[in-house]
Amino acid sequence: MRVLMVGDVVGKPGRSIVCAAMPLLRRLLKLDFVVVNAENAAGGSGLTPEIHYAIVEAGVNCITMGDHIYAQRRIESVLTADSRIVRPANYPPEAPGRDHTILAAANGEPVAVISLLGRVFMKPVDCYLAAADRILEQLSGRIRVILVDFHAEATSDKQVLARYLDGRVSAVMGTHTHVATADSQILPGGTAFQCDLGMTGPHESIIGRRIDRVLHTTRTFEPSAFEVASNDVRLNGAVVEIDAETGKATGMCRLCLSAEDLEETTLAKKVRNDILPALMG
Numbered sequence: 001m002r003v004l005m006v007g008d009v010v011g012k013p014g015r016s017i018v019c020a021a022m023p024l025l026r027r028l029l030k031l032d033f034v035v036v037n038a039e040n041a042a043g044g045s046g047l048t049p050e051i052h053y054a055i056v057e058a059g060v061n062c063i064t065m066g067d068h069i070y071a072q073r074r075i076e077s078v079l080t081a082d083s084r085i086v087r088p089a090n091y092p093p094e095a096p097g098r099d100h101t102i103l104a105a106a107n108g109e110p111v112a113v114i115s116l117l118g119r120v121f122m123k124p125v126d127c128y129l130a131a132a133d134r135i136l137e138q139l140s141g142r143i144r145v146i147l148v149d150f151h152a153e154a155t156s157d158k159q160v161l162a163r164y165l166d167g168r169v170s171a172v173m174g175t176h177t178h179v180a181t182a183d184s185q186i187l188p189g190g191t192a193f194q195c196d197l198g199m200t201g202p203h204e205s206i207i208g209r210r211i212d213r214v215l216h217t218t219r220t221f222e223p224s225a226f227e228v229a230s231n232d233v234r235l236n237g238a239v240v241e242i243d244a245e246t247g248k249a250t251g252m253c254r255l256c257l258s259a260e261d262l263e264e265t266t267l268a269k270k271v272r273n274d275i276l277p278a279l280m281g
Contacts, residue, residue: 007197046071118152
């Protein structure tokens with residue numbers, strides 16, 4: 001089966017390219033399941049119910065979040081009612097939302113999605129290793145395809161979790177830093193891993209925000225609104241090929257698409273010449 005995991009969606013530019021790209025990507029790549037991190041989709045911080053449903057209706061199976069999960073308070077009703085969105089599993093049990101979810105892929109295979117939060121340079125949270133163990137014990141013997149979005153600052157945190165879960169989950173994909181890393185790989189136990197999927201949003205920016213605003217505040221300490229930028233919008237993520245019988249990843253390809261790449265002939269050529277050969281090894 002073929003899975004797409006998409007990195008942090010930032011503001012209107014990010015969600016616009018996701019919604020525009022998803023029907024085409026699902027068809028040309030024959031995707032069975034799509035996970036999108038959308039914790040920055042509403043003005044750069046949080047998610048609203050309206051944006052959640054727009055992203056899902058575009059063809060996304062599951063939305064993951066991160067440390068800005070409760071920035072928009074209206075999302076709490078969606079977190080408790082909709083199985084297509086998860087909160088970090090190492091948040092307290094009382095935190096609104098599901099600590100994991102199980103959804104059906106296009107091929108009928110059940111897929112579990114887990115979100116975890118890192119501990120280095122992040123808000124204090126429970127141990128992500130213990131939280132992962134707890135969820136995997138619940139899934140044991142029932143689910144083979146398991147996808148983990150690890151929202152963390154430090155690459156060391158991300159590598160620790162990936163090595164700890166190698167062979168126990170299908171993929172561990174890092175989010176949060178908004179900068180795609182070049183370490184995509186299949187670990188020895190069959191887990192696909194990348195330290196950070198990168199940002200889906202405006203890349204003529206400082207991690208999604210207007211350059212002038214960030215520079216001014218950095219130089220002067222004068223507070224200013226870090227508005228979402230608008231130019232050079234790209235979709236970043238990774239496509240993973242998974243053996244549904246074993247849950248092991250068999251191929252992986254980083255994905256970086258501009259708005260120009262979404263012309264159907266251009267994307268079809270990229271899929272044929274670049275993405276599929278990388279997935280098939």
